[in-house]
Amino acid sequence: MLELAIKGSKKYYGWMALLLGIIGIGFLVYLKQLDFGLGITGMTRDVSWGFYIAQFTFLVGVAAGGVMVVLPYYLHDYKAFGKVTILGEFLAIASVVMCLLFIIVDLGQPSRIFNVPLYPTLNSVLFWDMIVLNVYLFLNIIIGWNVLEAERNNVHYQAWLKPLIYLSIPWAVSIHTVTAYLYCGLPGRGFWMTAILAPRFLSSAFAAGPALLILLCLIIRRVTNYDPGKEQIQSLAKIVAYAITINVFFFLCEIFVVFYSQVPEHMDHIKYLFFGLQGHGAYVPWMWTSMVLMLISIILLVNPITRKNEGVLTVACIATFVGTWIDKGLGMISGGFVPSPLHHVNEYIPTIPEILIALGVWATGFFVLTILFKIAVSVKEEVRG
Amino acid sequence: MKSSRRRFLQIAGISALGLGAKPVYDAFAKEEHGDKPEIQILKNDKALIAKQWAMVIDTRKLESTEALDPIINACHKIHNVPTKLEDKRHEVKWIWEEGYHHAFPGKANRFLDEKVENTPFLVLCNHCENPPCCRACPTGATFKRESDGIVLMDFHRCIGCRFCMAACPFGSRSFNFRDPRPFIEETNKEFPTRMKGVVEKCNFCAERLAIGKMPACVEASNGAIAFGDLYDPESEVRKLLKTNYTIRRKQGLGTEPSVYYIV
Known part of the structure; x- marks a missing residue:
C-alpha cells in the first residue's frame, strides 16, 4: 500500500516539501545541540525538564485519544466509526513517533538510549513507559495496516487481529497512566503529587485527540474526495464535549483540594502559574488563556445548536486543542519545577533553538501522519469508487 | 521471489x-x-567501612560564609567540579550554601532567632536510606551501594534523562548542560572528569573512603562535620546524635536522609 503515498498532487508534494524543510531546520539545530549539549535550551538545574518533555506528555495524550474511535467501533460495534477508525489509529502512530523523538532529543546522551533495555530497571517508571509506548506503537501499526489492507482487498481482516484490537483499548489507557506516574510518584513535587493526575491526563487526552481528529476529518473532506461523514464528526464532537468537561471538573477538584487545605507546597505551584510568584509570572497570561479556551469549548460543544454547526465546531475544536496544549504542553511541566524543592523561583523560558527542534519533531510527526492519511484516504477512495 | x-x-x-x-x-x-x-571486589586494607555512612553538621561551628567556603572549595576541587561556568543556568555543584528558609522549607518559623536566620547552611546529597532518585533511574546508573549505603553515580551508564533530578526532593543533583572540562579550575587526575549530558552529585567521597581517608568536606571543616556509621552505636555520629538535638531536611517525605544538622 506504500505506493499510494508517492502518488499525489502538486499540493501534496508542496506540503511534504514544506514539512521536510521544517524537519531539516530542526535537525540542523539538533546537531548543534548534540555538539554543545542541552545548554542551548532554557533548562536549568532547577527546571530540569522543559518544552521537550512537555510536548512528549501532551502527545502521549493525543496518541491515547485514538482509542476514542477504536473503542466504540470494535467494542460497541458502532458501525459509523468504520470510516474514521483507521484515521484514529494512524494519528496514534504519528503521535507515538513524536513522543519517542521528543524523548530522544531530551536525552543528554542519546547514543546510550539502549542502556534502558540493556539494564532493565523494573522499579523505574521510565522503563515501563518505554515498554508501553513501543508496544502501543506496534499494536497500532499491525492493526491499522492489516485492517486497511483487508478493506482494500475487500475481505474481512484476519481473525488473529481481534485479540490485538481488544488489547489496544486498555493499552491506550495504560500509556497515559504510566506517563502520569512518571510525575505523580515523586516526593517533594507537590504540584504533581496528586492521585488525580492520571485521570486528568486521560480526560484532557480524550478531548485533545478527538478534537484534532475532527479538524483532520474536516481537512480531509476539503482536500480529498473522501468524506469521513457528518455523523462521525458529530459523534466525535460529543466525545470531546464530555472529555473536556470532565477535564475541567478534575482540574477544579484539584483546585479545591489545594486551596482549601492551603498546604504551601501544593499551593505555590498553582499560584505561580496563575498569579505569579515573587515577581515571576511568565505563564500567567497563558494559563488564563487556557482556562478561557477550555470554558469556551465546553459552552460551544455541550450546546447542540453550536455543536451541529461545523463552522462553530471547528472553532470549538481549535479552542480545545490549544487550551489543553497550553495546560499540558506548557504549564504542566514547568509548573511542577517552580518553585524548586528549595523554594527558589527560577523561571523557565524555552529558547529559540529549543522551539526549532520541537517544531522539527512536530513536522516529522505530521510528515508521518500525512503519509499514513494519504494511504488510508486513497484506499477509502479506491474502495468506494 | x-x-x-x-x-x-x-x-x-x-x-x-x-x-x-x-x-x-x-x-x-x-x-x-x-x-x-x-x-569479588578486593578492598584496600585501610578502607573505611560502615553499614550506612552518615554525617552530622554542627552549624554552631560554621557561622559564616567564610567558614563554609574552604569546605565547599575542597570538595569541588578534588572532584573536578566545573566552578568556572559563567552562565548560572549551567551550574554544577555538589555541596553549597543555603539560608535556613531554603535548606529547610516548611520548617522555618516566620520569626526566627537572628542567629539561625543569619547562619549559612551546607547542603549536599543526603544519601537517603530510601532514595527516590534510585527508584526513578531507568538504567541503574544511580544506585544505592549495598555495602555502605552511599548513593552513587555511574557516569558511563547515565543516559541523561534527568528523571533522578525530578525525583530528588533536595535539589542535590546537577546536570552537565555542556562539556564541563574547560571550566574546571585545576584538574585532579585522581578523580574522573565528566562529559556533557550526564548527571552528577556528591558521592560522600567514596573514592577517599576506599583508601582510608575521611571525606574532603569533613577534613576541611576543622571538626564541624562528623562522619561515621549510623548503625554503629560507638561511632562519632551516633555519639553526637545521642547528646544533641538534630534536624534533617524534609524528614516527612520518608526518604530518611543521612545528613543531620545540629542547629
Whole structure:
C-alpha cells in the first residue's frame, strides 16, 4: 500500500516539501545541540525538564485519544466509526513517533538510549513507559495496516487481529497512566503529587485527540474526495464535549483540594502559574488563556445548536486543542519545577533553538501522519469508487 | 521471489525483537532464581567501612560564609567540579550554601532567632536510606551501594534523562548542560572528569573512603562535620546524635536522609 503515498498532487508534494524543510531546520539545530549539549535550551538545574518533555506528555495524550474511535467501533460495534477508525489509529502512530523523538532529543546522551533495555530497571517508571509506548506503537501499526489492507482487498481482516484490537483499548489507557506516574510518584513535587493526575491526563487526552481528529476529518473532506461523514464528526464532537468537561471538573477538584487545605507546597505551584510568584509570572497570561479556551469549548460543544454547526465546531475544536496544549504542553511541566524543592523561583523560558527542534519533531510527526492519511484516504477512495 | 523476501524480512524482524528482549528476560529470570554471578571486589586494607555512612553538621561551628567556603572549595576541587561556568543556568555543584528558609522549607518559623536566620547552611546529597532518585533511574546508573549505603553515580551508564533530578526532593543533583572540562579550575587526575549530558552529585567521597581517608568536606571543616556509621552505636555520629538535638531536611517525605544538622 506504500505506493499510494508517492502518488499525489502538486499540493501534496508542496506540503511534504514544506514539512521536510521544517524537519531539516530542526535537525540542523539538533546537531548543534548534540555538539554543545542541552545548554542551548532554557533548562536549568532547577527546571530540569522543559518544552521537550512537555510536548512528549501532551502527545502521549493525543496518541491515547485514538482509542476514542477504536473503542466504540470494535467494542460497541458502532458501525459509523468504520470510516474514521483507521484515521484514529494512524494519528496514534504519528503521535507515538513524536513522543519517542521528543524523548530522544531530551536525552543528554542519546547514543546510550539502549542502556534502558540493556539494564532493565523494573522499579523505574521510565522503563515501563518505554515498554508501553513501543508496544502501543506496534499494536497500532499491525492493526491499522492489516485492517486497511483487508478493506482494500475487500475481505474481512484476519481473525488473529481481534485479540490485538481488544488489547489496544486498555493499552491506550495504560500509556497515559504510566506517563502520569512518571510525575505523580515523586516526593517533594507537590504540584504533581496528586492521585488525580492520571485521570486528568486521560480526560484532557480524550478531548485533545478527538478534537484534532475532527479538524483532520474536516481537512480531509476539503482536500480529498473522501468524506469521513457528518455523523462521525458529530459523534466525535460529543466525545470531546464530555472529555473536556470532565477535564475541567478534575482540574477544579484539584483546585479545591489545594486551596482549601492551603498546604504551601501544593499551593505555590498553582499560584505561580496563575498569579505569579515573587515577581515571576511568565505563564500567567497563558494559563488564563487556557482556562478561557477550555470554558469556551465546553459552552460551544455541550450546546447542540453550536455543536451541529461545523463552522462553530471547528472553532470549538481549535479552542480545545490549544487550551489543553497550553495546560499540558506548557504549564504542566514547568509548573511542577517552580518553585524548586528549595523554594527558589527560577523561571523557565524555552529558547529559540529549543522551539526549532520541537517544531522539527512536530513536522516529522505530521510528515508521518500525512503519509499514513494519504494511504488510508486513497484506499477509502479506491474502495468506494 | 517477492513473497520469500517478505518472509525473510518478517523472520529477521522477529529475531531482532527476540534479541532485544533477552536482557529483559534475564532480569525477570534473575529475580526468580536469585543466582547472582560471583563478582569479588578486593578492598584496600585501610578502607573505611560502615553499614550506612552518615554525617552530622554542627552549624554552631560554621557561622559564616567564610567558614563554609574552604569546605565547599575542597570538595569541588578534588572532584573536578566545573566552578568556572559563567552562565548560572549551567551550574554544577555538589555541596553549597543555603539560608535556613531554603535548606529547610516548611520548617522555618516566620520569626526566627537572628542567629539561625543569619547562619549559612551546607547542603549536599543526603544519601537517603530510601532514595527516590534510585527508584526513578531507568538504567541503574544511580544506585544505592549495598555495602555502605552511599548513593552513587555511574557516569558511563547515565543516559541523561534527568528523571533522578525530578525525583530528588533536595535539589542535590546537577546536570552537565555542556562539556564541563574547560571550566574546571585545576584538574585532579585522581578523580574522573565528566562529559556533557550526564548527571552528577556528591558521592560522600567514596573514592577517599576506599583508601582510608575521611571525606574532603569533613577534613576541611576543622571538626564541624562528623562522619561515621549510623548503625554503629560507638561511632562519632551516633555519639553526637545521642547528646544533641538534630534536624534533617524534609524528614516527612520518608526518604530518611543521612545528613543531620545540629542547629
